[in-house]
Amino acid sequence: MNDTLLRVEDLRTVFRSSAGDIAAVDGVTLDVPRGKTLGIVGESGCGKSMLSLSIMRLVPNPGRIAQGRVMLDGRDLAALSAAEMRGVRGGDIAMIFQEPMTSLNPVHSIGDQLMEAMRAHDAKASAAELRDRAVEALRRVRIPSPERRFAEYPHQLSGGMRQRVMIAMALACKPRLLIADEPTTALDVTVQAQILDLLRELQAETGMSVILITHDLGVVAEMADEVGVMYAGRVVERGTAKDIFEDPQHPYTIGLLGSIPRIEEERERLLSIDGSVPPPFALPSGCRFNPRCPFAIRACTEADPPLRELAPGHRAACIRAPVELALDIAA
Amino acid sequence: MGRHAVQRLLMAIPVLLGVVLVGFLLMQVVPSDPALVRAGPSATPDVIAAIRRDMGLDRPLYEQFGLYLWRLLHGDLGVSIINNVPVMQELGNTVGPTLELMFASLVWAIPIGIALGTAGAYWRGTVVDRIITAFAVAGGSIPVFFLGLLLIWYVGFKLQLLPFTGREGPLWTADGLKAIALPAIALGGTFIGPVARMTRTAVLDVLTVDHVRTARAKGLGEFRVVTRHALRNALIPVVTLIGLQIGFLLGGAVVTETVFSWPGVGRLAVGAILSADFPMAQGTIIVLSLGFIIINLIVDVLYAALDPRMRAA
Numbered sequence: 001m002n003d004t005l006l007r008v009e010d011l012r013t014v015f016r017s018s019a020g021d022i023a024a025v026d027g028v029t030l031d032v033p034r035g036k037t038l039g040i041v042g043e044s045g046c047g048k049s050m051l052s053l054s055i056m057r058l059v060p061n062p063g064r065i066a067q068g069r070v071m072l073d074g075r076d077l078a079a080l081s082a083a084e085m086r087g088v089r090g091g092d093i094a095m096i097f098q099e100p101m102t103s104l105n106p107v108h109s110i111g112d113q114l115m116e117a118m119r120a121h122d123a124k125a126s127a128a129e130l131r132d133r134a135v136e137a138l139r140r141v142r143i144p145s146p147e148r149r150f151a152e153y154p155h156q157l158s159g160g161m162r163q164r165v166m167i168a169m170a171l172a173c174k175p176r177l178l179i180a181d182e183p184t185t186a187l188d189v190t191v192q193a194q195i196l197d198l199l200r201e202l203q204a205e206t207g208m209s210v211i212l213i214t215h216d217l218g219v220v221a222e223m224a225d226e227v228g229v230m231y232a233g234r235v236v237e238r239g240t241a242k243d244i245f246e247d248p249q250h251p252y253t254i255g256l257l258g259s260i261p262r263i264e265e266e267r268e269r270l271l272s273i274d275g276s277v278p279p280p281f282a283l284p285s286g287c288r289f290n291p292r293c294p295f296a297i298r299a300c301t302e303a304d305p306p307l308r309e310l311a312p313g314h315r316a317a318c319i320r321a322p323v324e325l326a327l328d329i330a331a
Numbered sequence: 332m333g334r335h336a337v338q339r340l341l342m343a344i345p346v347l348l349g350v351v352l353v354g355f356l357l358m359q360v361v362p363s364d365p366a367l368v369r370a371g372p373s374a375t376p377d378v379i380a381a382i383r384r385d386m387g388l389d390r391p392l393y394e395q396f397g398l399y400l401w402r403l404l405h406g407d408l409g410v411s412i413i414n415n416v417p418v419m420q421e422l423g424n425t426v427g428p429t430l431e432l433m434f435a436s437l438v439w440a441i442p443i444g445i446a447l448g449t450a451g452a453y454w455r456g457t458v459v460d461r462i463i464t465a466f467a468v469a470g471g472s473i474p475v476f477f478l479g480l481l482l483i484w485y486v487g488f489k490l491q492l493l494p495f496t497g498r499e500g501p502l503w504t505a506d507g508l509k510a511i512a513l514p515a516i517a518l519g520g521t522f523i524g525p526v527a528r529m530t531r532t533a534v535l536d537v538l539t540v541d542h543v544r545t546a547r548a549k550g551l552g553e554f555r556v557v558t559r560h561a562l563r564n565a566l567i568p569v570v571t572l573i574g575l576q577i578g579f580l581l582g583g584a585v586v587t588e589t590v591f592s593w594p595g596v597g598r599l600a601v602g603a604i605l606s607a608d609f610p611m612a613q614g615t616i617i618v619l620s621l622g623f624i625i626i627n628l629i630v631d632v633l634y635a636a637l638d639p640r641m642r643a644a
Contacts, residue, residue, distance in 0.1 A: 058547055060539075083552075090550030097548075102541040106640055107563050116559075117549040153639040169549065 005209045006032040006055070006093075006177055011068035013047075013054045015280075021066065022280045024050040026233035028068075029307075032177065037203065037210040039224030039241070041217060041256065045277045047233040048213045052179045055211075056095060057085050072177070091121045094170035098182035100162035104154040110165050111150035114138070114172060121173045137168040141198060160191035164198065171202060178203075181213045196223060217256060221245055229253045232277055232288040238307065239314035249316040251293045287318070295320045335641070339631045343624045350620040351403065355396055357616070358609050365609045369412045408617070409610035411603075418614040421599060426618060429595030431502050432518065432584060433577075435511050440519030441526055441573065445562075448530025448569075453557045455535060463527060471524030475583045479517040479590040487513060496592040514591040518583055522576065529572045533565035540564075567637050574630030578623045585619075 008030040014021040025047045032038045040048045053059050055070050057077060070077040072092060077085065089095075097103045105113060114134040118125065125133070131150075138146035141164040154162055163183060170178055180199065184192035196219065203210055212223055220227055220241070227244040229237040229252065237250040248254045255273040275292040278284060284291050286301035293300065299319060307315040310322055366383040367374075374382075383389050387398060402409065408418035451463040487495030499510035537543060538561050546560040585597030592598070600615035602608070635641040 056548060058544065086550045086552060088550070089548055095545075095548040097541060097545065099541055103545045105542040105546070105560055105564065107567075107638060108559075109639075116546075116551070120550045155640045166545070169545075173550075 003034050004031045005034045005073060006211075007069075007071040008032075008051070008055065009069045009071065011051070011054055011070065012066045013050050013059055013063060014066045016062040016064075017281070019281060023066075023233055024063065024280055025054055026280075028230075028233075028235050030228055030235060030238070032209050032211055033226065034209055035203075035207045036225040037212055037223050039220035039227045040211060040213045040230060041215065041220050041227060042230035043215055043277050045279070046230040047280075048230050049181055051230070052095065052181050052211065052213055055179065056089055056093060058089075087121065090117055090170075090175070091173050092175055093177045093179060094173070094175035095179045095181065096163070096166045096170050096183050098185050100159050100166055100186065103166055104162055106154055109151050109153055110138075110157070111135075114150075114165070114169050117169045117172045133172070137172050138165070140171070140202070141165070141168040143168070158191075159187050160194065163187060163191075163195055167195075167198065167202070171206070171208075174206065175208060177209045177211065179211045179213070182215070183212070184219060185214070185216070192219075199223070229256070232283060233280060234288065234317065235307065236289065236318070237316040239311075243311070243314040247311075247314070249310055249314070249321040250289075250318045251295050251320070252289050253316075255292075335635050336628070336632050339628050343628060346624055347621065350624075351400065351617060352396070354613050354616040354620070355399060358613055359392065361607070361609075363607045365412055365607070368607045368609075403617075408614040411608050411611045413606055413608045413611070418610050421611065422596065422614050422618050425594060425596045425599045428498055428593060429584060429588070429597060429622075431498075432511065432514055432587065432593055432595055433580065435502065435515035436519035436522065436580070436584075437577070439515070440522040444523040444526025445530045445566075445569065447523065447527040448532075449534055449557065449562050451527065451531040452534035452538065452561070453554070460531075464531070467524040467527040467531075469524070470520060471528065473521060474586075475517055475521045476586050476590050478520055479514070479587055482513045482517050483590070498594055514587050514593050517590070518580065518587045521583060522580060525576055526569070526573060530562075530565065530569050533568045534561045537561040537564045563637075567634065570630055570633050570637060574626055577626045581619055581622055 008028055011025055011028045012023055013025040014023045028047075028051060030038070030040075040051065042048050050059065050063070054065055055077070057065070059065060065078065068078075072088065077088060080088065104110070108116075111131070111134050114137060115127075115130045118130050118133055122130075135146045135150055138149055143149050143161060143164050149157070149161075154165075157165065167183075178199075183199070184195050187195060199210065200223065202208075210223075212220065214220060224241045227237075227239060227241050228235045229244065229250065231252050237244065237248065237253045244253060245257070248257055252273070258273075273292055278288065278291070284301070286299075286303055287293070287296070287305055290296040290300040295318075297320070305317045305319045307317045308321070309315050366379050366386060366388055369386070370379045370382050387395055390398075399409075406419060408422070410417050411421065447463050447467065451460045451467075454460050483495045486492050493512050494510050495513050497510065498507065500507035502508060502511060534557065538557070543556060543560050546556050551560070581597075584595065585600060587593065588595045588597035589601050596615050596618050600612060600619065603611035603615060
């Protein structure tokens with residue numbers, strides 16, 4: 001048993017269109033360490049949600065996984081039958097989503113939805129047993145009076161409570177990996193903090209790994225052990241949280257960090273990255289970030305740079321990294 | 332939920348009043364004189380005038396309507412101009428068979444329509460889906476009288492399998508069941524297509540929403556996702572649409588009853604209108620409209636049963 005739980009290798013997810021295949025995820029390679037949290041950061045449209053759906057093999061039509069492997073503990077998920085994959089979903093890998101308001105079915109009670117998740121992975125359990133386990137699952141995510149909440153419907157709960165129910169449902173079958181896709185984005189700030197605390201406590205209790213997908217660097221800084229930065233369907237920088245926050249190397253990461261407000265620093269204005277993520281059907285030639293990059297040189301428009309190891313475990317896809325050097329030359 | 336139903340019930344009263352008024356006014360604009368019909372072709376002007384006075388037709392319109400309404404409140408819809416039978420009595424005799432026909436048509440058509448629509452959504456984009464869609468479009472496009480005539484000609488007349496005129500007793504007897512089979516197949520047959528198409532669309536709509544993704548992420552199979560998570564939610568719009576369609580089915584029932592000589596309100600209405608039997612025609616309009624209103628009430632209540640969010644409202 002090594003210390004990598006999930007390995008994504010050269011994954012490419014494409015959408016069929018009249019203009020040919022469009023890649024939402026384009027050659028992504030990532031490791032998720034056992035028991036740790038991997039934060040995946042990027043702006044909207046960078047392919048981070050598609051990456052998580054690809055891992056679950058839940059890419060919506062007309063999308064499909066065109067290439068690459070997803071290995072869970074050495075088992076290639078792409079090679080599993082549909083029935084085996086259903087056992088993985090919710091069993092080995094569980095997922096929670098951004099919108100707790102719409103992610104639960106409004107016509108079934110919370111208890112029913114929880115019990116359904118459990119029954120899907122344990123056909124032998126009796127109704128009474130499932131009920132007890134469902135109430136226990138609600139208690140574990142700190143929902144007050146779980147016996148009463150059990151019979152309630154999603155519309156009777158607040159956003160934070162619904163996200164707790166989602167977490168309870170995700171953890172119902174003790175998954176080894178939890179994929180949390182923007183779990184706090186739709187919530188109030190105080191509720192966000194509570195949900196993050198809860199996730200951290202549950203991770204410590206169960207020892208599961210977490211992939212935390214977010215555009216919020218504050219959330220990543222608080223939660224993640226390791227970080228992958230995604231841009232236009234690619235991972236452009238990968239390292240420990242310390243690497244990324246203290247010594248960012250890719251100009252895009254530097255730009256993202258520059259756009260978080262800090263209290264201790266007085267700044268005239270927040271730095272922002274000009275322009276926006278190019279859509280997958282209109283990618284620039286060479287490095288995908290070059291039109292927005294302050295460090296870009298001609299060579300950046302000629303070839304798309306691969307991830308390059310700059311320090312043990314810290315890699316960036318930039319020919320100008322380390323940027324300190326580039327700055328020296330510029331000066 | 333009880334309060335919800337009572338509210339809807341109260342809201343139905345002004346609608347019903349409107350229907351009575353429109354029915355009454357319709358009879359006023361028809362270019363035929365009830366007194367003339369009553370008196371017959373050989374009556375003298377004196378007799379006609381006497382009859383007109385007798386029927387209250389010489390009074391102002393609002394007085395006539397007030398009187399009509401007053402009698403209606405006392406359960407009196409007048410008597411037939413043609414055969415002097417009280418309208419209420421005729422309606423009482425025909426409502427049962429019409430309800431029977433509606434029930435016998437819907438009881439098989441709705442489940443089959445919903446099942447076909449769900450199957451189309453489950454096998455979306457495949458040959459199965461295309462066959463079901465083609466069948467649904469064709470079925471929904473055939474006029475009920477044509478389907479009825481086809482059934483009469485082939486099943487009833489050529490093959491001699493089933494009777495095709497009249498009613499032979501209540502639904503639960505073998506003869507009654509045989510007699511209602513063809514009209515119910517004709518009327519229900521035109522209903523399957525629309526229900527199947529509505530269900531397919533609604534299920535496909537629900538399949539794209541977030542909570543269906545959650546259901547898949549839990550590891551549920553596609554069959555369970557479609558039936559439990561998509562169909563149940565899709566039934567909310569489908570029930571509404573079915574309710575509206577049943578209103579049109581009442582129109583279809585008028586035609587079906589006429590084609591199969593089914594002794595229901597529809598055939599009574601057609602007969603009354605053709606023979607200018609004003610009170611009878613007015614009575615059948617009220618009953619058919621009342622049916623429409625009651626169906627909508629049932630839909631409203633069902634809505635609340637299907638969608639827990641409606642129960643509090």
